[in-house]
Every structure is written in C-alpha cells, then in structure tokens.
Amino acid sequence: MFLQNAGKNTGHMNLQTQECRNMDAGVSDITGDNCKSWYDNYPGSCTEPLYKTDDFDAADLCCVCGGG
16 A cells, blocks of 8 residues: 555656745844855754744745745
C-alpha cells in the first residue's frame, strides 16, 4: 500500500521550475536583518517569533524559510 502512494509524489517535485525570489524588498525584522543579510545564512531562525514584525515574517518572505 505504501509503495503505490510513493510513486505519486515523484512527479510533484518537478512542478517547481521557477527560481524562488525573496520577497523582503524594503522590509526587515526588528533587528534590521532581511533574507539576504541573515536568514539565508541562518535558516534555523526562520520561525523565531521574536524577530517578526507586522511587515516582516521570514517564513513568508524568504526562500530559504519556505516563503518567497
């Protein structure tokens, strides 16, 4: 049963053909960092709620965090 479902997932990965772009132009977290200056190098901090602002959420804006 598991083997039948596994075959369905292989085609899904080919759907992402466009390059992801960070969408943080002009906004940064509370420390002044943006995707390129911090999150691209430290993706483990992507979901840290302390650094979010009303305009900046790394999980939504940075490719390395699953956004973009």
